[in-house]
Amino acid sequence: METTRPSLDPRVRRANQRLALLLGAVAVGLFVLFIVLNLK
Amino acid sequence: MSIATTATTAPHDEHHGPARGLMRWVTTTNHKDIGTLYLCFALAMFFVGGIMAMLIRAELFEPGLQLMQPTFFNEMTTMHALVMIFGAVMPAFVGLANWQIPMMIGAPDMALPRLNNWSFWILPFAAAMLLSTLFMQGGGPAGGWTMYPPLMLQTGEAFPFVIFAVHLLGISSVMGAINIVVTIFNMRAPGMSMMKMPLFVWTWLITAFLLIAVMPVLAGAVTMLLTDKFFDTSFFNAAGGGDPVMFQHIFWFFGHPEVYILILPAFGIVSQIIPTFARKPLFGYSSMVYATASIAFLSFIVWAHHMFTVGMPLTAELFFMYATMLIAVPTGVKVFNWVATMWRGSLTFETPMLFAVAFVVLFTIGGFSGLMLAITPADFQYHDTYFVVAHFHYVLVTGAVFAIMGATYYWLPKWTGHMYNEKLGKWHFWLSVVFVNVLFFPQHFLGLAGMPRRIPDYAVQFADWNMISTLGGFAFGASQLLFLYIVVQSIRGGAKATGRVWEGALGLEWTVPSPAPYHTFREAPEVH
Numbered sequence: 001m002e003t004t005r006p007s008l009d010p011r012v013r014r015a016n017q018r019l020a021l022l023l024g025a026v027a028v029g030l031f032v033l034f035i036v037l038n039l040k
Numbered sequence: 041m042s043i044a045t046t047a048t049t050a051p052h053d054e055h056h057g058p059a060r061g062l063m064r065w066v067t068t069t070n071h072k073d074i075g076t077l078y079l080c081f082a083l084a085m086f087f088v089g090g091i092m093a094m095l096i097r098a099e100l101f102e103p104g105l106q107l108m109q110p111t112f113f114n115e116m117t118t119m120h121a122l123v124m125i126f127g128a129v130m131p132a133f134v135g136l137a138n139w140q141i142p143m144m145i146g147a148p149d150m151a152l153p154r155l156n157n158w159s160f161w162i163l164p165f166a167a168a169m170l171l172s173t174l175f176m177q178g179g180g181p182a183g184g185w186t187m188y189p190p191l192m193l194q195t196g197e198a199f200p201f202v203i204f205a206v207h208l209l210g211i212s213s214v215m216g217a218i219n220i221v222v223t224i225f226n227m228r229a230p231g232m233s234m235m236k237m238p239l240f241v242w243t244w245l246i247t248a249f250l251l252i253a254v255m256p257v258l259a260g261a262v263t264m265l266l267t268d269k270f271f272d273t274s275f276f277n278a279a280g281g282g283d284p285v286m287f288q289h290i291f292w293f294f295g296h297p298e299v300y301i302l303i304l305p306a307f308g309i310v311s312q313i314i315p316t317f318a319r320k321p322l323f324g325y326s327s328m329v330y331a332t333a334s335i336a337f338l339s340f341i342v343w344a345h346h347m348f349t350v351g352m353p354l355t356a357e358l359f360f361m362y363a364t365m366l367i368a369v370p371t372g373v374k375v376f377n378w379v380a381t382m383w384r385g386s387l388t389f390e391t392p393m394l395f396a397v398a399f400v401v402l403f404t405i406g407g408f409s410g411l412m413l414a415i416t417p418a419d420f421q422y423h424d425t426y427f428v429v430a431h432f433h434y435v436l437v438t439g440a441v442f443a444i445m446g447a448t449y450y451w452l453p454k455w456t457g458h459m460y461n462e463k464l465g466k467w468h469f470w471l472s473v474v475f476v477n478v479l480f481f482p483q484h485f486l487g488l489a490g491m492p493r494r495i496p497d498y499a500v501q502f503a504d505w506n507m508i509s510t511l512g513g514f515a516f517g518a519s520q521l522l523f524l525y526i527v528v529q530s531i532r533g534g535a536k537a538t539g540r541v542w543e544g545a546l547g548l549e550w551t552v553p554s555p556a557p558y559h560t561f562r563e564a565p566e567v568h
Contacts, residue, residue, distance in 0.1 A: 008148075016151040016222050023218045027256045034260035034290060038275050 058558055066161070069153030070558065071138045076455070077160050078135030079448075083524070085127030085167060086441075090517050092120035097479075097513035099496050100506050113496035114182035115174060121185035125302065126209045127167050129436065132444045133305040134159075134216045137244050139455065141220060143549035143556060144238045146229025146565045151222040159215040166208035173198035173205075184494060186291055187262065189276040189284050193269050200270070203262045210255040217251035220244055229548070231567035235329070238547050239322060242329050243308030246336045250297045250304070253340075258294040261287060285350050292343035300339045302436060304332060306403075306443030307374060310396045312547075313450050314378050317393035318385025319544035324377040331370035331377075338367050348419045357416045364414035368407065375404055390542070391465030395446030398473050399439060406434030409484065424494075427487025433480045438473075445472070445523065452530050453537035457555035460530040468526060471519035478512025 008016070058064050058073060065077060096116050099107050108116075138156065142149055150156045173180040178196015181187070187202075195202065224237070224245045237245075264275040265287070274280025276287045307328075315322045322328065344352060344360040352360075378400050389397070409431040413419050422428060445468075453459050482505035487493075491502045498506065537554040548567070552560050 012226060016226050019222045019225060020152055020155070020218050023221060023252055024214075027214050027218075027252050029256075030253065031256035031260050031263075034257050035264060038264060038286065038290075040281075 067157070069149075069157050071142050071150045071153070071156065072455075072556065072558065074150075074156050074160050075135045075138030075140075078131045078138060078163075081160075081163060081167075082128050082132035082135055082444075083527075085123055085131065086520070087524075088171070089120050089123035089128055090520065092116045092123065094514065094517050096120060097510040100498070101510040102507065103498055103500050103503055105497055108496070110496045111179055111182055114184075114494060115180045117494050118181045118184055119170070119174065122170060122181075123167070124436075125185065125298070126206075126213075127163075127170075129302050129440050129444070130213060131163060133244075133247070133302075133440075134213075136240075136305070136309070136444070136447050136451070137216075137220055140451065140549060141223060141241055141244060142227070143552065143560055144241050144547055145224065145227065145232050146548050146561050146567060147223060147227035148559060148561050150219050151227050152219045155215050156219050159212050159219065162208050162212040162215075166205045166212065169201055169208070170205035173201050176201070186288075186295070187265065188291070189265060189268065189287050192265060200266065203266045206262050207259055210259045213251050214255045217248035217255075220248040221252070224248075229561070229564040229567050235326065236567065238308075239311035239325070239328055240305070240308035243304045243311070243332050246332050247301050247304045250301050250336055250339065254294040254297040254301075257290060258298075261290040261294065264290075285347075288347045288350060289344065292346045293340075295346065296343045297336070297339040299432075299435070300335055302440050303403075304335065306399065306440045307332060309443045309447040309450075310378060310399050311374075313392045313396040313446055314381050314400075315546070316450070316542050316544045317390060317396070318382045318387055320381055320385040321546075322377065323380035323383075324373070327373055328377055331373040334370040335367060338363065338370070342367065345414055345419070348416050349423045361414055361416045365411060368411055371407055375400060375407075386544075390449075391460075391462060391469055392446045392450035394466065394469045394473075395442050395449065398469070399442045399446065402434055402438030402442070402473075402476075406431055406439055409434065422487060424492055425487035426483045426491045426493055429493050430480050430483035430487060433483070437480065438476055442472075448523075448527065450542075451549075452527065453541045454549060454552075454554050454556055456530050456534075457537055457553075458530050458534035459537050459541075460526050460534065464522065464526050464529075468519060468522045471522065472516060475512045475516035475519060479509055479516050480512075482506075482509045482512075 058068070058070065065073065068074060068077075095108070096113065099105070099113055138150065141147075176196065176198045178198060180198050181192065181195050181202045183191035183195065193199070224241060228237070234242075264273070267273040268275050268277055268282070272280075274282035276282045276284045278284060311322055311328060342360055342364045344356060345364045348357055348360070378396075382397075387393070409427065413422055413428065413431060449460060449465055486502050486505050486509070489502065491498055491506075539553045540550045541554060542550075548561075548565055549556070551565065
């Protein structure tokens with residue numbers, strides 16, 4: 001069952017979420033940047 | 041390379057297996073389940089894309105139009121590429137990453153298990169939407185996987201569905217890549233420093249960064265296509281002040297790193313398999329890491345070699361020519377290191393090793409033809425001919441696909457707990473390696489003789505080599521049914537696999553039993 005998965009240390013979990021959000025923001029930022037660069 | 045010591049699996053794992061039934065697969069957040077889903081999906085898409093390839097080769101069996109209208113032929117070339125790249129090769133590598141990376145770095149699972157489930161389940165919907173466009177009014181996309189405007193804008197009702205499918209595939213890839221980066225950065229077992237990580241993990245880390253950097257660029261490009269079509273913008277419309285060549289620049293700024301996304305994990309796989317069957321540590325581990333990073337960096341500054349013929353300034357052509365040739369240096373380092381690893385090793389040639397050795401030889405042929413294409417004046421002759429088709433199929437079939445097959449044979453006993461049938465595996469290898477060359481090598485000759493790509497008909501002087509290529513194609517395609525049979529047979533039963541499976545295998549994944557328990561490394565293993 002999924003409940004038997006060892007739970008992560010909350011600090012590691014928060015660090016994972018922060019890094020994932022940062023990388024996601026980079027991806028969204030690049031998407032917007034490449035469209036904005038082509039506006040004139 | 042890391043040396044594994046203590047295998048720490050959850051006690052009483054046998055009592056805490058997966059949930060039963062269909063919902064196990066829908067709701068799972070287990071990296072092994074999700075890895076299996078990715079691999080099954082990739083295999084299904086490999087056969088779907090393969091059927092399209094068979095249709096293409098059947099039409100090209102002899103001159104003239106035999107089986108299909110030119111538009112449908114163009115739909116097949118476009119969809120074959122999209123399905124194989126986004127549906128087969130990339131998901132197969134993500135599946136391998138899901139299964140192996142947590143086990144190789146001593147992590148209990150991927151860092152973001154729910155995101156992992158979502159990354160996978162987007163894929164079947166995106167693929168179904170993409171394939172459904174073939175049945176829409178006006179047919180599916182037929183302008184090539186590169187989607188160049190204005191040709192792409194002539195697509196019928198399928199157009200927005202293709203764009204949405206590409207967006208979904210991109211979102212899935214980026215989420216998968218974020219998960220892999222976070223897992224590798226934050227979830228390594230104590231003692232597993234970056235420079236102790238197995239090469240497969242390193243190559244995937246670099247690939248994941250490439251994905252995060254370039255998939256949004258593709259998303260931006262196709263979004264601009266969408267607004268050009270439906271919202272009267274003129275990003276790529278010359279009549280409105282836009283520039284269709286700009287699309288090519290943006291597309292290939294994504295497209296060239298994408299090529300490395302498709303091959304760097306293959307480098308990692310080969311770097312795992314060769315030391316195991318040479319019974320020697322990988323030669324030049326650090327140089328392998330730096331070479332991979334160098335290739336990734338260079339992949340961002342070579343994009344315009346795909347578009348030498350659009351009419352660029354001479355300085356730009358020279359820059360992109362020399363930058364492209366520079367990639368041969370780190371790639372050469374890798375090939376040298378693989379050969380040096382085998383040199384005076386206690387070599388045995390089980391099926392994974394056969395695929396790895398074939399990879400080294402045949403990928404290098406694809407690399408050399410790539411160097412030929414990098415020479416700007418020569419490329420003016422080769423551009424849009426079958427020479428290019430031969431080149432990238434050597435890189436992607438005898439490169440990426442062979443590495444995926446080698447990896448499957450290598451890790452299958454760890455996944456299923458059963459050895460596959462070695463005799464059949466060798467048959468599969470030899471049939472594949474012979475017929476893949478019958479399929480693709482003559483395409484070099486056709487290209488050099490001037491046969492254009494993406495054309496359903498051709499002049500009679502190209503007839504003989506096309507006939508041979510098609511025969512090779514059908515035989516290669518049929519050989520893959522044997523692969524399917526071997527994999528299914530190994531899942532259903534067979535000789536019991538030991539934990540270590542291969543005599544020369546080193547690394548954490550080989551310290552857990554076969555099949556790997558549902559939850560591994562409840563407590564972090566020690567790594568020296």
